[in-house]
Amino acid sequence: MTDGHRFSRQRLAWLILFGSFFVCLFLGVAAPLSLSAFLQNATQPLDITVQANQGTVGINADNGPRRAVLVGEPPQSVEGATTIQTDTTASALINVMPPDVDEPLAVLQLSGNSTARLAQATAPRFRRSDQSFVLALEVQAGQARFFLPPFEGRPVSMTLTTPQGTADIRDPGRYTIEVSSDATQITVQSEGAAVVSAMGETLTISQGERVEIAAGAPPTGPLDPARDLVRNGDFSEGLDNWASFAWQVELTDQPRGETSVTAIGRNPVLRFTREGLGHADVRVTQSINQDVSGYDSLRLSATLRIVTQSLGVCGVQGSECPLFVIINYIDDSGVSRVWQHGFFAQGAIDDNLTPGACISCAVVQRPHERVPLGQFFFYDADLIQELAVQGFLPPRYIESVTLVGSGHTFTTEVSDVALIVE
Numbered sequence: 477m478t479d480g481h482r483f484s485r486q487r488l489a490w491l492i493l494f495g496s497f498f499v500c501l502f503l504g505v506a507a508p509l510s511l512s513a514f515l516q517n518a519t520q521p522l523d524i525t526v527q528a529n530q531g532t533v534g535i536n537a538d539n540g541p542r543r544a545v546l547v548g549e550p551p552q553s554v555e556g557a558t559t560i561q562t563d564t565t566a567s568a569l570i571n572v573m574p575p576d577v578d579e580p581l582a583v584l585q586l587s588g589n590s591t592a593r594l595a596q597a598t599a600p601r602f603r604r605s606d607q608s609f610v611l612a613l614e615v616q617a618g619q620a621r622f623f624l625p626p627f628e629g630r631p632v633s634m635t636l637t638t639p640q641g642t643a644d645i646r647d648p649g650r651y652t653i654e655v656s657s658d659a660t661q662i663t664v665q666s667e668g669a670a671v672v673s674a675m676g677e678t679l680t681i682s683q684g685e686r687v688e689i690a691a692g693a694p695p696t697g698p699l700d701p702a703r704d705l706v707r708n709g710d711f712s713e714g715l716d717n718w719a720s721f722a723w724q725v726e727l728t729d730q731p732r733g734e735t736s737v738t739a740i741g742r743n744p745v746l747r748f749t750r751e752g753l754g755h756a757d758v759r760v761t762q763s764i765n766q767d768v769s770g771y772d773s774l775r776l777s778a779t780l781r782i783v784t785q786s787l788g789v790c791g792v793q794g795s796e797c798p799l800f801v802i803i804n805y806i807d808d809s810g811v812s813r814v815w816q817h818g819f820f821a822q823g824a825i826d827d828n829l830t831p832g833a834c835i836s837c838a839v840v841q842r843p844h845e846r847v848p849l850g851q852f853f854f855y856d857a858d859l860i861q862e863l864a865v866q867g868f869l870p871p872r873y874i875e876s877v878t879l880v881g882s883g884h885t886f887t888t889e890v891s892d893v894a895l896i897v898e
């Protein structure tokens with residue numbers, strides 16, 4: 477055998493040896509690392525539904541046709557990057573759920589004249605992953621309120637993007653974001669914290685603080701937030717700060733109802749429930765006793781659900797709505813007044829049988845509002861503007877806020893109520 481052949485065989489043997497070594501190294505080290513990385517980083521979409529709270533809500537997937545969801549229709553599922561749009565007559569409720577879990581990760585309320593894009597909504601595919609749930613929301617215009625409830629077992633990482641800047645949110649709490657062409661306002665309403673960035677600068681705000689990002693400028697703050705006059709409006713502390721009154725029942729042989737604060741998932745709700753014949757009503761009241769004459773805006777908001785209702789509309793007098801929200805106030809001229817708004821879910825308005833407003837109530841009121849049966853609905857209105865439209869002077873002093881449940885057989889839930897002054 478020649479020296480050249482012997483050298484070739486030796487080189488081949490070394491190549492086989494080194495090749496085997498590297499294959500063994502890959503199988504023993506690289507493959508497990510690759511598998512571990514796959515198990516850690518593989519994702520699946522979160523379950524997202526969009527419900528029309530009022531009017532008609534537009535849904536436009538990046539890679540799909542434009543759809544519309546009407547008020548009263550069941551919530552519609554969306555997948556992938558999706559833009560949700562409301563006009564002046566519409567608002568939307570968006571629920572973000574983990575796969576195969578019946579508890580929300582986030583609840584978003586999109587007001588009228590708003591546009592928001594869900595850019596990313598993913599969950600780890602495998603339980604052994606320690607990655608976060610990821611939610612990326614682009615608010616392009618309008619106002620969004622959102623609630624991140626406490627979620628055990630895995631953190632939630634939420635990124636908000638607006639034309640003026642970004643905010644990272646990782647703590648449970650309630651937040652509000654308002655976006656115009658000139659500025660972004662982000663408020664931490666309760667608990668929680670947000671890290672806000674723009675023009676290379678960063679600012680952290682926490683509970684009871686607000687930040688403003690003007691176009692082409694860094695974030696400014698912390699600023700005083702829009703202040704909520706209602707204490708414990710989300711019932712996280714039960715009925716603390718609320719006075720709960722006894723049930724009033726028309727027929728002596730009929731049962732009272734039940735007033736309770738009950739958890740839906742990890743979100744507490746105030747619940748009025750009653751089964752029986754004849755009229756019954758109950759109320760909870762909070763004393764506010766606050767001068768509001770120096771404020772430009774007085775916004776009333778509430779998230780509610782009518783689960784069951786036996787009467788049509790609000791009864792023959794229009795006085796038996798499953799839920800009334802009532803504000804006792806003193807107007808600019810010093811006159812004590814009562815403003816109320818009723819909500820119902822069943823029946824058709826008939827002036828002779830089931831009127832669309834209370835005909836026996838000496839109060840300032842607007843027509844009762846129909847809400848989808850069994851679906852959460854959020855109400856938001858500027859009380860100063862509401863009174864002006866009805867020809868009344870604005871409030872000078874807020875005395876109290878009252879929630880009333882009434883009817884024959886009904887179940888009503890209130891998730892939160894707020895009276896925001898700015």
